[in-house]
Amino acid sequence: MNVLRRTLSFLPKQIQFRQTGINTYERAANEIFERVRKLRETADQHVPPKLFVVERIATLRDRPHWEKKICELMGLSHSRRERSCSIQKKIGTYVVMPNTPHVCKLLWRIKHLVRVKPVVFPDGLPTPEEYTGTHLDRYGVFRIDQSLQVDERRLAPAPDLERATLTGREIAKPMHLKWMNSL
Template sequence: MGDRGAFFSQVGSVAIVKNTPFMCRMLWRVKHLVRVTPVTFPDGEPQEGEYAGTHLGRDGVFRRVPHIDELRLAATEPERKKLDGKENAKVLHLAWNNSL
């Protein structure tokens, strides 16, 4: 496959490529095998170097994920996990039924 192997190596893999005439010719040859999804920026296009805290979904939506404040994170108290009688009985019952 030559150079195409870098972009189309595995089934279900995602590749982001530039919209150039060369790439359009390559995609035209395999258009029945690939799904082309444009990347959309609902939160605005990021500037150079602003890629930390972002997420590109499979549907092509490029989102900015807000950072958590260190003060807010430190102010939250971790909840202790407790099992009351009903939850403990349910776990034990499931373990008893699925033991075989």
């Protein structure tokens, strides 16, 4: 490169740069692209996560209305109906969201308000029979715990017992006695 500059030293600077094609932005961009290309060739095929755990880490006070609306859509802040029922969702609220382009676009707009972690399955994906014995923690680790597995035979009602039906009078008398004796 220096040899080329010395040979073209008699030309004005503008002509030198045009002829040699020296552009620092282009050169830096090409170097970055080359590094990325090499990393992609050497790295194993990375599969993007199917689910994200999204946790709110900042308050929504004094934030623009569109950021509040996005958090409400994702379930990270209370909706109007929840507000009327006195349900509050504070900092630390987390939800599980799918990895879709639409969700990623929304997350990009509120990236300063949330922490996003991929959901990983170290024990493998669960089958429908294993759904009852699973646990997803706030760090995005989805575990299958055999000790939490529920036996379906224990949940089934006993076949010989009939369901008792109570009349209004049978319910009202003990409730009236509890009401009168509670003081």
